[in-house]
Amino acid sequence: MSQQVLKAEKLNKYFHEPDTIHVLHDISMSVEEGEFVSIMGKSGSGKSTLLYLLSTLDTQYEGTVDINGTRVTGLPENAMARFRNEYIGFVFQFHFLLPEFTALENVMLPALKLGKRDHGAIEQQAMEKLRKMDLHQYAHKLSGKLSGGQQQRVAIARALINDPRIIMADEPTGNLDSANTANIFDIFNGLVQDGNTIIVVTHDHDFARKSTRILEMADGRICTNG
Ligand SMILES: Nc1ncnc2c1ncn2[C@@H]1O[C@H](COP(=O)(O)OP(=O)(O)OP(=O)(O)O)[C@@H](O)[C@H]1O
Numbered sequence: 001m002s003q004q005v006l007k008a009e010k011l012n013k014y015f016h017e018p019d020t021i022h023v024l025h026d027i028s029m030s031v032e033e034g035e036f037v038s039i040m041g042k043s044g045s046g047k048s049t050l051l052y053l054l055s056t057l058d059t060q061y062e063g064t065v066d067i068n069g070t071r072v073t074g075l076p077e078n079a080m081a082r083f084r085n086e087y088i089g090f091v092f093q094f095h096f097l098l099p100e101f102t103a104l105e106n107v108m109l110p111a112l113k114l115g116k117r118d119h120g121a122i123e124q125q126a127m128e129k130l131r132k133m134d135l136h137q138y139a140h141k142l143s144g145k146l147s148g149g150q151q152q153r154v155a156i157a158r159a160l161i162n163d164p165r166i167i168m169a170d171e172p173t174g175n176l177d178s179a180n181t182a183n184i185f186d187i188f189n190g191l192v193q194d195g196n197t198i199i200v201v202t203h204d205h206d207f208a209r210k211s212t213r214i215l216e217m218a219d220g221r222i223c224t225n226g
Helices: 047-053 075-088 103-114 119-132 148-160 178-193 205-209
Strands: 006-014 021-032 036-041 061-068 088-091 166-170 198-202 213-218 223-226
Touching: 006 047, 006 198, 021 047, 021 223, 036 047, 036 178, 036 205, 047 166, 047 198, 061 223, 075 088, 075 103, 088 148, 103 119, 103 148, 119 148, 148 166, 148 178, 166 178, 178 198, 178 205
Parallel strands: 036 198, 036 213, 088 166, 166 198
Antiparallel strands: 006 021, 006 061, 213 223
C-alpha cells in the first residue's frame, strides 16, 4: 500500500506589504509516495506560494504541514534546514547554480552541507547523479559554461544528491525549449518510476497532462484535484 509522504491542513497565507493580502485560503491536500503531481493555475493564483510552504522554504503561515510523518510546521530553523536538506530536493526555474563552480561541485554542495559522508563518497555519488542526467562528461566543466538545458539537469542532479523523499520543482521547464522540456519530463518520469515523489508547479499543459495528478488553483484555492 502506498504511503502518505506529505499532508497539509488548512493552510492560510497572508502577505503584509504594503497592504495585507490573503493569498492562500484553507488549503488541505495530501500526496502519496510515488505520485507525480502538477500544480497548475493562472498567474497569481498562489502556486509558487503554496510550493514554498510545502517545501518548508517559507515558514510564515497558518495551518500545518507534515512530511514523511514529521510535523515540520514550527520546527526551529536549524532543525528545519536539516530536515529540508535531507528530505526535500528543490528545483527552481532559474537553477541558481554557482557559475564559477564546476557541475560536479554544484551537485556536491548540498551533501557537503549535510556533512554525513566523506568527500570521496560524496564525489562518487555526485558523479552517479550526473551520469543519471547523462552529464558525466561535463562534470568538470564550469556550470556557467553549460547550455540552459544542461544547467537545469545539473540542478536536478543537485536536488537528488541527498536522495530526498520528495522532489519539488517550480517551473523547471519555464526557460527551456520543447525538446529540453520533454527531456526534463522524461527525467522526472524516470525518477517517479524509481519510487520518488514529485510535485511540480508548471504552466505547461503537455507536461502536466502526463503527470499522475493535476491540482488546479484559482484565487488561492485548489479548485480541481484529480
Ligand atoms: N513576497 C510577496 N509579497 C507580497 N505579495 C506577494 C509576494 N509573493 C507573492 N505575492 C502575491 O501573492 C499572489 C500569489 O503569488 P504566486 O507567486 O504564488 O502566484 P503564482 O500562481 O505562482 O504565479 P505565477 O504563475 O505568475 O508564478 C500574487 O498576488 C502575488 O502578487
